[in-house]
Amino acid sequence: MRSSHPRSAAVSALVATALATGLLAGTADAAEGSASADPIHIHDIQGTTRISPLNGKQVADVAGIVTGVRTYGSRGFWMQDPDADDNDATSEGIFVFTGSAPTVAVGDAVKVSGLVGEYVPGGVSSGNQSVTQISKPVVTVVSSGNAVPEATAINEYNVPAEYAPAGDPAAAHSINGLPLEPSRYALDFYESLEGMNVKIGTSRVVGATDPYSEMWVTVKGWENTAKRGGTLYGSYESQNTGRLQIQQLAPVAQQPFPVANVGDKLTGTTEGPLDFNQFGGYTLVARTLGTVKAGTLAPEKTKPQAANELAVATYNVENLDPSDPQEKFDNLAKAVVANLASPDILALEEIQDDNGAKNDGTVSAEETIKKFTAAIVAAGGPAYEWRTINPENNKDGGEPGGNIRQVFLFNPARVSFTDRAAGDSVTATGVTQVNGGKAALTHSPGRIDPANPAWADSRKPLAGEFVFKGKTVFVIANHFGSKGGDEGLTSIHQPPVRSSEAKRLLQAQAVNGFVKQLLAADKNANVLAVGDINDFEFSATAQALEDGGALYSAIKSLPKAERYSYVYQGNAQVLDQILTSPAVKNFTYDSVHINAEFSAQNSDHDPQVLRFRP
Known part of the structure; x- marks a missing residue:
């Protein structure tokens, strides 16, 4: 409990009377013949809920000691009443919004008159809690050099x-x-x-x-x-x-x-x-x-795949385009070679078109991919080939004009790509049977159900058919809808509203349905659904991807303390995943921590690698 200085019941009654009559100023008199209203304290303004009982009302001569002055952003100062009440629920501090650089200093004893309000950072629609504050203040400095109330x-x-x-x-x-x-x-x-x-x-x-x-x-x-x-x-x-x-x-x-x-x-x-x-x-x-x-944390390096192991990775490279500094390309390339051990297949997310965010109708990403693959060679890696499908202009979300998409890189010395009537941005790939009952794609590369409303203003999954040592492997590269619009953990709504989940749930159902088509054609098909799923391994999105046993979120094979690919507001969490069909057995999985934990980042995501023997 904080130090307390309880007021008498008589004084509290006077405060109640003053509030009821609207006489909030310490200097104001009640009707003729009555006593002066009791001074309003900061804890009276803060109250015992998140919303001030004086919200929208004028107060006068509220006393406090200045504890902090902010001269940038939301300009103003904090003040605190050193005489606390006996209620731990009521704060003794408050922010005074001045709008311009405050003229007070830490340690000033002040009296403030102004308007009590509840400011919601990000706006009411954000679901954020509000900050109780005094705005449009008239500030009087009573004295300076006072001790700041004990923290x-x-x-x-x-x-x-x-x-x-x-x-x-x-x-x-x-x-x-x-x-x-x-x-x-x-x-x-x-x-x-x-x-x-x-x-x-x-x-x-x-x-x-x-x-x-x-x-x-x-x-x-x-x-x-x-x-x-x-x-x-x-x-x-x-x-x-x-x-x-x-x-x-x-x-x-x-x-x-x-x-x-x-x-x-x-x-x-x-x-x-x-x-x-x-x-x-x-x-x-x-x-x-x-x-x-400083601690001793260093970027991780995954184990190289054995000669008879296929290594498949996914990496969100965060809006990569040719206008990015060469250093970003070089650092990402070094990570592919040194930290990811040059995987055989690498699914990339957030590859932008050839002029990045310039919104001029450009959709090709050939220059972006050529610049990246050249940087990988320069870093000592393989000469990757690639497959992708250009999106329709500004139809896949992301930065306007950037036209992000997924891209397959593959090492032709280790794996081949099966090209089958390559699809386009609006044509759906399907599943057929070849060679006496083996599953195949009708379009490779091809997009999964691009007309489905689940993919409106979002990246469409890219499916590809690969062959490793005579065995077919299907890889689906995903970048599900973002969490934009979701309320934060500190929302006024508990539990918070996670509105973005509805779209990802539909996206997961679409991918799961496609995988089930592949398994219906060949129950032993090797299928990997990889990418930035933008959702947790315990989410309804993950459950929908796994529905019916079609897929398994392989990051769950790791000890719990190692399951994360992203750090958001101090929470290490899973956004990037590789999911496996039942035939993909005896795999090893690695969430390769090279970005999310570090101040210096080449992306805000950690790449994922899975190794197995088809």
Whole structure:
């Protein structure tokens, strides 16, 4: 419990009277002959739910000590009342939105008059929680050089293990109107500290420094620990309560933000106001930032395939096009050769057209692929051949004008591609039988059911027929719809609304149906569905892909602590997958961690490799 200074019942009654009559200013008088209204404190504004009881009302002469000043982005300052009440659910801190650079300094004692409001970062449609704030302020500095109120510690002992209450069914499952229970739920705990001066001790980095000068740490070093130091998101109920985003108050131009990778330590004390923002939820905006102690994490290298093993990989290369620096091509190529051991078949996602995001109708990606395959040769790799199908202009989602698509690279010294009446962007490949009952594609390469509404404004799966040591292997390269539009884990709706899942479910059903056609033609067909599935191995999307035993998500063959290909808001999670048909047995699987855990990335995804003997 925070230090408390309870007010008497008589004073509380006066506050209630003042609120009821709308006399919120400490200097305002009630009707003639009545006493002055009690001063409004920050905890009166914050209240015991996420929405201020004074939302939309004017307040006057609200007192506090300035604990942080932000001169960029959402400009303003935080202030805190050093005289806390006896209710742990009510925060003693608040953000004052000034719009322009504030003229106050940390340690100033101020009185603020203005409009109480609830600002929703990202807008109401985002589902984000709101920040209680005072806007259009009139600020009076009473004194300077005061001690900042003692920071409240956030640590493994006081952050609850349960993440969030279930939302109110009568209010669209919103938690906004629920009384805060900071000793029971992590989100309530953080909300009860909104705007307050908080601190953490030495903490493990679980999300690398990003281009926006942010990192993620966990105050619970033992919570769902991934093998290499991250925090694993292994189910919808494993939100990982100890995660906290770290920013700094000082502009980067004045004070560079430290570079950290997953597994590093942010040592010492990190202290500052607790904010809530659009891109990470609860965020400690550091006035005092700890020191990064580097760990020993290094990019992984997978084992080379044996002579009689076929190695199939998938890699999202993040909007690659010829305008990218040669360094990106070279680094991606070195990864293919050194870290992926030059797989026999490599399915690429996010290969853009020959002029990238320039929106001029160009759809060919030949220059992009030639530049990449040349870089692989220069890195000591094989002279890969390729197959792809150009999309219709701006019909496959992604960056406008970029026309991302999947591409097969294959090493002709190890594997051959069976070309069968190559399909186009709108023609569906089908399944037929050849050679006395063996399955074959009607178009190779070909697209799976491109007219299906499931693929509207999304990448269509690319199917190809390969031969390795006389055995046919079917590979389906996928890039399912993104999670754009989904609500974050800190949403006001609990559980959060994951609207993007509906489309991926239909996409998974389409791919599963196609695989079942192949297996109906030949129950022993070797089929691999690979790519950026944009969903978890435990999701309804994965279950739909696996339906009827047609496929198996091979990443589930790894120990749980190794199942991830992406790190988002400090959660190590699965987005990229390779799924196998029943005939693909005795395989080895590797999620090759070379990007997601590192501040320096060539892509935000880790590639996946599967090796087996057809």
